Amino acid sequence: MTELGGQLLQGFDAALTVGNVLYCLLGVTLGTLIGVLPGIGPVATIAMLLPTTYGLPPLTALIMLAGIYYGAQYGGSTSAILVNLPGESSSVVTCLDGYAMARRGRAGAALGIAALGSFFAGSVATLIIAVLAAPLAALALKFGPAEYFSLMVLGLIAAIVLANGSVIKAIAMIALGLLLGLVGTDVNSGVERFSFGIPELSDGFGFVVVSMGIFGIAEIIHNLEKNEQRDIFATTVGRLLPTRDDFRQSWKPVLRGTFLGSLLGILPGGGAILSSFASYTLEKKLAKDPSRFGQGAIEGVAGPESANNAGAQTSFIPLLTLGIPPNAVMALMVGAMMIHGIVPGPQVMTERPELFWGLIASMWIGNALLVLLNLPLIGLWIRLLKVPYRLLYPAILLFCCVGIYSVNQSALELAFAVGFGLLGYVFIKLDCEPAPLLLGFVLGPLMEENLRRALLLARGDALVFLSRPLSAFLLFLALLLVLALVIPNIRKTRDQAFQDS
Structure with a gap:
């Protein structure tokens, strides 16, 4: 515990600089903003802002x-409660009882308990990250190429299941x-x-593109189809502090x-969304x-809002300790680390302790x-x-184009991005979730590298993946x-859970 306390002090020392606190404030403000405004989301926002992090x-x-x-997890509850529109996908469940409370004149209590529950859950989850980080990183240092390959296979299959x-x-x-x-x-x-001869x-395709x-x-294209009419039921929210009975x-x-x-x-793949649905189901039972x-x-507001914020925080654990992104946002974080020449994984804790513990400490500050x-x-x-939204999308689109072009000053990369945008729109229309694609894109080269390295060390013996116990x-x-996907009853339960959501 003494060692952990010293590491956290080092983290706070790194995080509590004027610049870091200001950017933390900027980040959580933007997150709240895009959580409040339905239809943008943290994945799209972080993707847009990646080029700005170069400097x-x-x-x-x-x-x-x-x-x-x-x-964004905080902000998503605001639009869910006031407008019955989840600003973030993990706030879908909050609409059920949050908006009902707003209609009964209790919007303030719903917003208050959502904010306080989220703060408590985020703080506890950050403590869990700090406690588990060192032992998990120590375990990860024992991973060889075979273990990393097997871990990535597990992660991708889990992403499919969830x-x-x-x-x-x-x-x-x-x-x-892939x-x-x-x-x-x-x-x-x-x-x-x-590459088809294209220099x-x-x-390869740029991560930002x-x-x-x-x-x-x-x-942006998808949101232009949506009806802009928003029925804001509560224009005045009343008392924000929940009553003693509410706390009870x-x-x-x-x-x-x-x-x-x-x-x-x-x-992998579950995170905040799965957590909020599981919490609501449990509370109802x-x-x-x-x-x-x-x-x-x-x-029905307190449980899911606490769960989605705790889930958002602990999704950093596989990223920080193993270098494996469990969801699309963490894949973007991997991209941000690579932009700055940082290889995600357990070595970050030993080689860049101020970055590792500074990020953890900043989560308390941010909450x-x-x-x-x-x-x-x-x-x-x-x-x-x-x-x-018609007033927002031109500015958002311009920001996207400037950000993409600023990376390599390439008009062709801008054209590629537009092509991927059209492809993404097709995915949305076909009900294909694009997050697994980004996980495959990030993990694919790493899987190939570890597969080749493991086979090279084993002199071509593919049984190395089975002969090593952890792998x-x-x-x-x-x-x-x-097998869980193949068994009919389990698959039926999974599909029914997503239909209910």
Whole structure:
């Protein structure tokens, strides 16, 4: 514990500089803003902002991007409660009871318990990251190429199992992501693959180009189809501080939501979304009167909001300790680290401790700033909800184009991004979730590298993946997940859960 305390002090020393605090404030403010405004989302926003991080110190850039992610979880509850539109996908469940509370004149209590529960869950989840970081990183240092390959296989299969919608479509998205990751020069032979003689493709598709096209431009096109009419039921929210009875009904759901979110947030593909649905289901099952849910039960706000914030925080654990992104946002964080020449993985803790612990410490700072932002500025967020999207999208599109062009000053990369944007729009129309594609795109080259390295060290013996105990165990877990998809009852339960959501 003494060592952990010293490491956290080192982290706070790195995070509490004027520049880092200001960028943390900027990140959580942007996160809250895009959470409040339905239809943008943290993935698209982080993808758009990646080019702006080139001129920032690595820690400052990561602090800002992380703040956008967990800030969006806070902001998403505001539009869910006031407009019955989830600003962020993990806030879908909050609409059920949050909007019902607003209709009964209790919007303030719903917003207050959402903010306080989120702050508690985020703080506890950050403590869990700090406690688990060192032992997990030590374990990860024992990983060889075979173990890393098997871990990535497990992660991709888990992403398929937990992806929303069709399993076949999720597999297709991951396969397409893996194929896109193959474009460029083969590291071992120096031969260009699938570049079609285009010089700009000799290094493969740029991470910023793919992510900004698939998520940023595609979301803009998709949102232009939507009806802009927003019925803001509560223009005045009343008392923000929950009553004593509200606290009495909420403290257990907050604790349970924090525990569930902290656990499920580590899983690939699940994270905050899976956590919020699991928490709502659990609270409804434990309630003495389940019929209250959907009619304005405060537990239906407190539990899921705590769970999605805890899940958002603990999804950093696989990224920081193993270098494996569990969801699309963490894949973007991997991209941000690579932009700054940082290889994600356990070596970051030993080689860049100020960055590792500084990022963890900044999460406490960010969660405190979010409480100060969300409650006093609720009137501002209400006014922003009235801004028509047709006034926002030209500025967002211009920002995307400037960001893409500024990376390599390449007009062709801008054209590629537009192409990926159109492709992303097609995916949306076909109900294909694009997040697995980004995971496949990021993990594909790493999987290939570790596969080749493991086979090279084993002199071509493919049994090396089964002869090493840890690698065999990870592949066994992957096989269990595949079997779980094949078993009809389990697959029916999975599909029913997503239909209910």
